[in-house]
Amino acid sequence: MTEASATTSAAGDLPVDGVLAAVPIALSLLVAGWALVATLRHRAPDRAQFAGLAVLEAALLVLTVLTLIALGGGQRPDEPGSFFGYLATLVCLPPLAWVLARMEPTRWGSAIVCTICLVTPVVLVRLQQTWTVLGG
């Protein structure tokens, strides 16, 4: 699903694509689903949510590092300003969820984790678009 929606052309050259993007998106949705269940069950953020956020952050950092390597190799995003804005935002989202969830040890903490984990895939897809949009 993510691969299909990611790009139409020149997909092979893009660092923010394929498995690299699909894994964080899937992870994020998984954590969001789990957090939603916790919210509906009136549960505070549990270890699984924090662990999920940590793994998600790790996956995003891997994506960031590989992207920077690709940049070092001469590839360039089509909209550099937006690209780095989205990249910086993306990497900050799981820590933001972590901090806010720590501050709010109630069901609403789980709701915060769920919300931010739903936003993360959107930002990631927008990140892909700023890299892959051709022309302009």
Next chain:
Amino acid sequence: MADPQPAERPQPVDRTRTNSGPGRLLIAVYLLFAIAATSRAGLQIATRFEAAPMAYLLSAFAAAVYIVAAVGLGRAGRTGRLIALACCTVELVGVVGVGAVSQARPEWFPDETVWSGFGSGYGYIPLVLPVLGLLWLWRTRHDLDLAVTSRPRPSRVESDQSFGPPAT
């Protein structure tokens, strides 16, 4: 560090405060929108301000409102509530007004803003967010009454607390 069994006790929400519980979720969403609108407006103004100055200034204004609203909700005192109330009102007027104008006079907004098309570019969340904010401020309005009336009439406080919002 984790609470060993945070799920065991249902959270007693007897002390509903603007910046806790659902309010914290609201603050989180406001923070996200503050980040999104600020970076978007900053980028637009920095790279192509001449293309649509009005739209970009509006984006910057919206970004500022989101930031101030998040701060206001986070402070939770009388001042914070007033700030949040003002921001939510401005947002609601802004999103409805800009949405209507961008439909009627699209040429005034050659580029998208956060509030164009009633916030359709952001899943209509800009339209829903101020409404939720105002509802939340209304729901927690007795916080302030408690703080104000606690000194002259302490007994009143006890009865008021039993009327607190249900711990849903």
